[in-house]
Amino acid sequence: MSIADLRKDYQQASLDETEVAADPVEQFGKWFQQALQADVAEANAMSLSTVNAAGRPSSRIVLIKDFDQRGFCWFTNYDSAKGHDLAQNPFGALLFFWTALERQVRIEGRIEKISAGESDQYFHSRPLGSRQGAHASHQSQPIASRAILEQQLAQAVAQFGDQPPRPAHWGGYRLVPERLEFWQGRSSRLHDRIVYLKTAAGWQIQRLQP
CATH class of the missing domain: 2.30.110.10 (Electron Transport, Fmn-binding Protein; Chain A)
Incomplete structure (x- = not known):
């Protein structure tokens, strides 16, 4: 068609x-x-x-x-x-x-x-993962790989744990x-x-x- x-x-x-x-x-x-x-x-x-x-x-x-x-x-x-x-x-x-x-x-x-x-x-009020992701992602900016994004997430989790503040x-x-x-x-x-x-x-x- x-x-x-x-x-x-x-x-x-x-x-x-x-x-x-x-x-x-x-x-x-x-x-x-x-x-x-x-x-x-x-x-x-x-x-x-x-x-x-x-x-x-x-x-x-x-x-x-x-x-x-x-x-x-x-x-x-x-x-x-x-x-x-x-x-x-x-x-x-x-x-x-x-x-x-x-x-x-x-x-x-x-x-x-x-x-x-x-x-x-x-x-x-957001899920913890979403709050951590707000710290990890530099939205709309280029990134070389998914692995780097996951590294940034790990750094945010290490820094803020389960109480990340609003960026x-x-x-x-x-x-x-x-x-x-x-x-x-x-x-x-x-x-x-x-x-x-x-x-x-x-x-x-x-x-x-x-």
Whole structure:
């Protein structure tokens, strides 16, 4: 079969602007809970897109760890490629794709670091191996072999044991949303697209053509 012939007709559900919540975070929470209830694989996985100072975009999958009215949070190494991008250009986009529900959520806005206290709290809730790994890996930097990475891990374990502190270069980011789009697949590619736009008066809701 040709790649061009690969297609699926989406028929599970619909989305109408009269049915969504007035607040987009509330609407996201509703869809996220439905994704969990449907046992969607890695429902908390999202694509994070950033842009560097030269205007070149980059995307990768990260895991959402919290969301509320302040925004959407994840954790990483601040010295990583995405960390460097955000230091140069503090705007980005998130994308959730829940295939089993034929749904996407796109979120755009300004990205900021969360407080050290919030980062500490989450870091110490992580499995020990993940905490040790945060010390061992110089994320996004070249390395000659896997063996060297394992040596760095052994050094971190020897130095910190089972009580590694949060490294200063590791912590959380929060995307403060300015635009959220909820996409429901429909038949014949006539998908439902409902977008929330942040205005001085609050959230404005619009339907977009597919």
